[in-house]
Amino acid sequence: MYLLSRQPPEPFDSHLWRKIERGELGTLEALQRMGGLRREGRQSDSAAAAALWELKQLVGLSEVKQVVEEIKAYIEIGAQRAAHHLKCEQLVWHMIFSGNPGTGKTTVARLLGKLFKGLGLLERGHLVEVERADLVGEYIGHTAQKTREQIQKAMGGVLFVDEAYSLGRGGEKDFGKEAIDVLVKAMEDHRHEFILILAGYRREMAAFLRLNPGLSSRFPIQIDFPDYSVVELLEIAEMMAQQRHYSLSPEARRRLQRYLAERKGDLNFSNARLVRNILEKSIRRQAVRLSKKERLTREELITIEEADLAVEER
Amino acid sequence: MTLTIAVVGAARVGKTLFCINFAEYLGARSLSYIECGSAGEGRGTLSPAAAREMMVHRGRRSGAVVRTFTVHLSPRQTWRRIALIDTASLVEKKPLTRAARTALLLTLQAIHSAAAVLQLVDLSCHDPARREFDDAVWRHLADYCREQGKLFLTAGSKADLYDGSLQAPFASTEKMVFISSLTRAGFPRLQRCLLGAVGPSAQEMK
Numbered sequence: 423m424y425l426l427s428r429q430p431p432e433p434f435d436s437h438l439w440r441k442i443e444r445g446e447l448g449t450l451e452a453l454q455r456m457g458g459l460r461r462e463g464r465q466s467d468s469a470a471a472a473a474l475w476e477l478k479q480l481v482g483l484s485e486v487k488q489v490v491e492e493i494k495a496y497i498e499i500g501a502q503r504a505a506h507h508l509k510c511e512q513l514v515w516h517m518i519f520s521g522n523p524g525t526g527k528t529t530v531a532r533l534l535g536k537l538f539k540g541l542g543l544l545e546r547g548h549l550v551e552v553e554r555a556d557l558v559g560e561y562i563g564h565t566a567q568k569t570r571e572q573i574q575k576a577m578g579g580v581l582f583v584d585e586a587y588s589l590g591r592g593g594e595k596d597f598g599k600e601a602i603d604v605l606v607k608a609m610e611d612h613r614h615e616f617i618l619i620l621a622g623y624r625r626e627m628a629a630f631l632r633l634n635p636g637l638s639s640r641f642p643i644q645i646d647f648p649d650y651s652v653v654e655l656l657e658i659a660e661m662m663a664q665q666r667h668y669s670l671s672p673e674a675r676r677r678l679q680r681y682l683a684e685r686k687g688d689l690n691f692s693n694a695r696l697v698r699n700i701l702e703k704s705i706r707r708q709a710v711r712l713s714k715k716e717r718l719t720r721e722e723l724i725t726i727e728e729a730d731l732a733v734e735e736r
Numbered sequence: 737m738t739l740t741i742a743v744v745g746a747a748r749v750g751k752t753l754f755c756i757n758f759a760e761y762l763g764a765r766s767l768s769y770i771e772c773g774s775a776g777e778g779r780g781t782l783s784p785a786a787a788r789e790m791m792v793h794r795g796r797r798s799g800a801v802v803r804t805f806t807v808h809l810s811p812r813q814t815w816r817r818i819a820l821i822d823t824a825s826l827v828e829k830k831p832l833t834r835a836a837r838t839a840l841l842l843t844l845q846a847i848h849s850a851a852a853v854l855q856l857v858d859l860s861c862h863d864p865a866r867r868e869f870d871d872a873v874w875r876h877l878a879d880y881c882r883e884q885g886k887l888f889l890t891a892g893s894k895a896d897l898y899d900g901s902l903q904a905p906f907a908s909t910e911k912m913v914f915i916s917s918l919t920r921a922g923f924p925r926l927q928r929c930l931l932g933a934v935g936p937s938a939q940e941m942k
């Protein structure tokens with residue numbers, strides 16, 4: 423039938439459809455539920471808003487935040503254009519994230535999943551995080567099978583391939599190539615059912631894309647995650663400490679600042695991850711120091727002193 | 737650009753006659769239509785007079801059918817085309833028969849795909865149960881359209897038969913446009929409400 427077969431871009435609720443089909447609802451109940459459809463939509467609007475709010479809370483990442491705002495605006499306006507029967511292309515949202523370790527790639531990917539779910543683009547919005555070992559197998563056919571399994575898990579959500587460039591290593595005979603082929607096929611066949619994010623260090627990703635020239639054009643969104651500045655890293659450190667009910671003494675803060683400034687140029691400087699490792703180690707050191715004392719004040723329990731700070735001199 | 741308007745209402749309120757006569761009023765000399773219901777699909781092109789003869793006057797009930805009339809307007813107007821969807825009549829009785837369920841699904845689908853929804857209420861009908869049904873339909877549709885950002889209008893049809901006694905509880909009386917598909921009374925006002933600045937219709941230019 424015409425109206426049934428030529429489905430509009432967004433068919434009304436399939437759940438409601440089935441209930442009417444089975445004869446469980448009369449006309450008025452069906453209409454009432456139609457009116458209620460968007461109320462659920464409102465909830466997911468707030469889910470989208472929550473994801474965006476969470477993103478805004480992240481330190482730095484101004485460029486990333488701007489791109490995400492653009493994506494959200496585009497999707498919302500697209501929905502309104504569709505209501506007026508104006509052309510609106512359903513874009514593909516596969517992405518490439520490049521940046522050093524600890525620059526927030528996974529965190530942003532997780533938030534994007536939530537945002538896309540809130541906007542109604544993804545059904546589940548969950549994140550499946552994989553790396554080469556989860557995709558590449560040991561014998562012929564094994565890789566395709568493993569990769570397909572991971573894609574299946576990510577359906578309705580985000581498949582995040584960390585250190586994706588490692589799939590391009592090892593030359594022609596490597597099974598990594600097979601994994602890429604399976605991913606590329608899935609991102610075409612299921613373009614609106616999941617989002618593929620390839621992530622990795624900037625330089626390696628650039629080289630990887632150069633070696634696989636067909637690939638770059640399939641990822642319309644490529645986001646660069648710059649290293650955090652020292653000031654931003656300190657802010658992150660304080661936020662992480664606060665979340666764990668700790669606080670840095672002014673001396674500890676200054677010491678950390680000096681240390682971060684020294685290390686920032688290092689080749690494998692791991693940004694927020696380094697800060698987190700330092701903080702967690704420092705918390706353990708503080709515990710050891712405090713355990714030697716008799717009576718402890720709340721202040722002492724909270725404060726991380728310079729001596730606790732797990733930063734090693736070079 | 738096509739403006740899609742879903743015309744909805746209970747049985748025999750005048751949905752079909754309205755679609756045909758409003759299309760004619762907008763300048764259509766021939767009407768192409770596609771219809772479907774539980775019995776299948778049909779399509780064709782008719783003059784407005786032949787359409788009235790076939791779809792309204794022969795005592796033909798088109799209750800369980802959803803039919804889309806496409807009206808081509810002059811290219812200078814904002815809307816190149818208008819699709820008037822003559823939906824299946826909304827049935828009060830429960831449970832719904834198989835055919836009525838299919839018709840309801842098609843109607844809801846039509847409402848969902850439309851940019852504007854026009855509910856017709858029969859001004860010549862005095863049955864209080866019908867009034868209450870119309871009122872409930874009005875509330876749910878108003879809710880739905882507000883939330884979806886669709887234009888929603890209610891029109892009292894068969895105004896030529898109206899004796900001035902429309903009663904509460906029909907909640908939207910004061911916002912209702914009164915029309916008569918027979919005399920075309922109320923059509924200019926409705927056109928303004930639905931199409932905004934579409935420009936003069938063929939009728940007005942004569």
Ligand SMILES: Nc1nc2c(ncn2[C@@H]2O[C@H](COP(=O)(O)OP(=O)(O)OP(=O)(O)O)[C@@H](O)[C@H]2O)c(=O)[nH]1
Binds near residue numbers: 791915
């Ligand atoms: N007097 C008068 N009669 C009308 C008017 N509009 C429709 N009718 C009559 O009302 C009856 C029903 O009209 P339809 O257009 O078939 O109504 P409908 O809503 O399509 O009916 P179903 O599809 O069967 O639900 C017909 O006999 C029409 O001639 C009107 O404006 N004035």
Ligand SMILES: [Mg+2]
Binds near residue numbers: 798
């Ligand atoms: Mg009819």
